[in-house]
Amino acid sequence: MLPPGFCSAVYSILLTGPVTAQLPLSLQNLVVENVAIGECASRPSVSTQGPAIPSNSNRPVCFFTPPNRTVCFRGIETKRFQAGGKFNLTRWLILCDWPLKTFDPLILSRLVPRIERLALTGRVLQRLAHDFPALPYLRMVNITGTRLNYTSVSAFYELERLQVLNLRGNELEQIQPYRFRSGHVEVYLQGNLWNCTNDMIWLLKEQSRQYVDKPTLVCKDWKYTGRPVLTAMEYKRVVRESCLHEEIWNCSCHVSYLRLSDNGLSFHPMIMVNCSDRGFYQLPQYLPGNTTVLHIARNKLQSVDSLTTNEHYQSVQDIYLDENRITTIDILEDTIWLDNFRILSLRGNRLNRIRVYSVEHAIERNPGVGKLYLSNNPWRCGCRFAIRFQRFLRKHESLVADSRNITCYFINDDDGRKQYLPVLTVTPNDICRPSEHNTAAFYNTLSIIFATLIVLIFTKLAYDYYHYRKYGKLPWLIMKMP
Numbered sequence: 001m002l003p004p005g006f007c008s009a010v011y012s013i014l015l016t017g018p019v020t021a022q023l024p025l026s027l028q029n030l031v032v033e034n035v036a037i038g039e040c041a042s043r044p045s046v047s048t049q050g051p052a053i054p055s056n057s058n059r060p061v062c063f064f065t066p067p068n069r070t071v072c073f074r075g076i077e078t079k080r081f082q083a084g085g086k087f088n089l090t091r092w093l094i095l096c097d098w099p100l101k102t103f104d105p106l107i108l109s110r111l112v113p114r115i116e117r118l119a120l121t122g123r124v125l126q127r128l129a130h131d132f133p134a135l136p137y138l139r140m141v142n143i144t145g146t147r148l149n150y151t152s153v154s155a156f157y158e159l160e161r162l163q164v165l166n167l168r169g170n171e172l173e174q175i176q177p178y179r180f181r182s183g184h185v186e187v188y189l190q191g192n193l194w195n196c197t198n199d200m201i202w203l204l205k206e207q208s209r210q211y212v213d214k215p216t217l218v219c220k221d222w223k224y225t226g227r228p229v230l231t232a233m234e235y236k237r238v239v240r241e242s243c244l245h246e247e248i249w250n251c252s253c254h255v256s257y258l259r260l261s262d263n264g265l266s267f268h269p270m271i272m273v274n275c276s277d278r279g280f281y282q283l284p285q286y287l288p289g290n291t292t293v294l295h296i297a298r299n300k301l302q303s304v305d306s307l308t309t310n311e312h313y314q315s316v317q318d319i320y321l322d323e324n325r326i327t328t329i330d331i332l333e334d335t336i337w338l339d340n341f342r343i344l345s346l347r348g349n350r351l352n353r354i355r356v357y358s359v360e361h362a363i364e365r366n367p368g369v370g371k372l373y374l375s376n377n378p379w380r381c382g383c384r385f386a387i388r389f390q391r392f393l394r395k396h397e398s399l400v401a402d403s404r405n406i407t408c409y410f411i412n413d414d415d416g417r418k419q420y421l422p423v424l425t426v427t428p429n430d431i432c433r434p435s436e437h438n439t440a441a442f443y444n445t446l447s448i449i450f451a452t453l454i455v456l457i458f459t460k461l462a463y464d465y466y467h468y469r470k471y472g473k474l475p476w477l478i479m480k481m482p
């Protein structure tokens with residue numbers, strides 16, 4: 001006979017460690033254990049009810065425990081299907097180490113028409129071949145510890161007496177709410193590979209109360225890994241709602257990351273809003289809270305004023321403003337925004353100059369600065385600006401990611417055409433007019449003359465002083481003075 005403890009199916013999920021209400025799940029010691037079924041673990045080698053199993057046998061074998069329990073290992077032999085035999089008394093069917101990639105629930109209606117509880121495990125199983133057929137007594141379905149990664153929403157619909165559906169420890173990534181004919185079903189889902197990049201916002205709804213362990217579900221995809229599924233979905237819901245705001249109705253919004261706060265007790269969402277190609281004439285006056293990245297390329301923006309004046313832009317760290325009509329960013333000078341941004345992309349705008357010193361100072365104050373893109377703008381090769389700009393680009397070549405592609409232009413005196421030069425390599429000879437050269441040369445000469453004069457005057461003074469002390473004679477000039 002099988003040991004008496006054998007009867008109580010052991011099937012436990014342990015929440016170990018101190019589980020406090022405030023800690024996010026990712027920091028709790030959340031362990032999903034023992035998805036294996038007790039009957040499957042304590043496999044007897046000799047049984048009065050069945051044949052002796054050689055330990056290396058791969059053949060299916062079943063044990064019938066009167067009055068109504070059946071435990072099968074490695075599948076069910078097909079000859080059983082004809083025989084009926086002991087299977088027709090089975091109320092509890094436990095299938096251990098299911099050997100196939102699929103399991104077909106349709107076999108149950110012929111084999112075990114009076115089944116009340118089904119348990120199924122095995123690391124080979126990936127799919128259910130069909131939805132469950134009507135099995136009028138089936139109350140409990142446990143499919144656990146398998147590699148099941150998909151279930152249809154109607155898989156359990158025909159089970160009108162269903163009370164417990166346990167799908168813990170499988171490889172489900174996403175599910176839609178199951179359709180149930182039965183009035184009240186408790187569903188267990190912990191320990192699956194939930195991909196929170198996908199939409200499971202429905203789990204937040206009141207009607208989803210029957211998904212009884214939903215607060216313990218944890219995301220396993222790279223973006224949200226370790227985050228509680230409900231937390232991820234709650235942020236998704238909020239972002240989706242705020243994205244409907246009329247200012248940005250045509251944009252798309254995503255949670256791009258949930259960062260763990262410094263005290264480790266909560267999450268900070270980072271939101272990405274994409275308003276590229278939406279025909280904006282100005283920056284939207286509204287953004288979802290905690291927007292950190294804004295893509296607004298290929299619109300018709302002319303100014304970036306809102307970056308400094310609109311509070312919604314306080315949290316925006318990365319902004320992509322490429323291919324707009326922006327003519328100046330001087331308004332950003334000495335602003336908090338410029339001291340805190342991470343990425344500022346202004347390719348393909350109408351900038352012809354910037355205040356190099358103020359941008360440079362801001363960058364040097366900004367510890368998080370990442371990239372600046374400035375190419376494809378009609379920068380003017382003015383002598384002083386171009387030289388300053390060049391010095392700035394050379395000093396910050398890794399920061400200005402497209403510095404090699406930045407050109408400036410001047411109007412060629414001979415034919416009046418625009419001539420473009422790479423700013424990194426222009427020389428004063430290329431861009432500074434001869435008159436500017438001459439003026440510079442004039443001032444240079446002048447300062448040399450003054451410097452020489454000063455040296456001469458001091459020398460004369462020293463000489464006169466020496467002469468006076470030695471001979472007591474005042475210099476000739478003093479004698480002539482009245």
Ligand SMILES: *[C@@H]1O[C@H](CO)[C@@H](O)[C@H](O)[C@H]1NC(C)=O
Pocket residue numbers: 066067068069091
């Ligand atoms: C199955 O067997 C158990 C005892 O092991 C018993 O309590 C239960 O009533 C039986 N179920 C049916 C439907 O006979």
Ligand SMILES: *[C@@H]1O[C@H](CO)[C@@H](O)[C@H](O)[C@H]1NC(C)=O
Pocket residue numbers: 083084085086088089
């Ligand atoms: C089960 O099958 C046996 C014969 O194989 C039959 O005698 C018995 O009446 C069947 N019992 C039920 C509940 O169908």
Ligand SMILES: *[C@@H]1O[C@H](CO)[C@@H](O)[C@H](O)[C@H]1NC(C)=O
Pocket residue numbers: 009010011037117118119140141142164166188
């Ligand atoms: C099926 O899962 C339920 C819910 O976790 C559990 O109470 C029950 O013992 C399991 N049954 C079997 C046969 O493993």
Ligand SMILES: *[C@@H]1O[C@H](CO)[C@@H](O)[C@H](O)[C@H]1NC(C)=O
Pocket residue numbers: 126149150173
């Ligand atoms: C489930 O896994 C199988 C095998 O790894 C794969 O071919 C299939 O695409 C997966 N299905 C889903 C819905 O992820």
Ligand SMILES: *[C@@H]1O[C@H](CO)[C@@H](O)[C@H](O)[C@H]1NC(C)=O
Pocket residue numbers: 173195196197198220221222
């Ligand atoms: C999660 O889903 C996203 C979008 O459907 C997909 O791109 C990504 O590869 C998935 N991640 C994992 C780990 O399955």
Ligand SMILES: *[C@@H]1O[C@H](CO)[C@@H](O)[C@H](O)[C@H]1NC(C)=O
Pocket residue numbers: 267268269288289290
């Ligand atoms: C930003 O996220 C934090 C949570 O990290 C939240 O407390 C705050 O209200 C959010 N800000 C806005 C404007 O939604």
Ligand SMILES: *[C@@H]1O[C@H](CO)[C@@H](O)[C@H](O)[C@H]1NC(C)=O
Pocket residue numbers: 274275276277295
């Ligand atoms: C933003 O949306 C545009 C247009 O829908 C698309 O072409 C672009 O790839 C999106 N950008 C990002 C970063 O998602």
Ligand SMILES: *[C@@H]1O[C@H](CO)[C@@H](O)[C@H](O)[C@H]1NC(C)=O
Pocket residue numbers: 250277278279
């Ligand atoms: C809204 O965006 C779509 C592309 O996502 C674009 O085809 C459509 O013209 C836009 N509508 C307006 C009014 O900007």
Ligand SMILES: *[C@@H]1O[C@H](CO)[C@@H](O)[C@H](O)[C@H]1NC(C)=O
Pocket residue numbers: 375401402403405
């Ligand atoms: C520079 O311009 C070339 C040609 O337009 C382009 O292929 C390259 O990606 C640009 N480099 C950067 C860093 O923008």
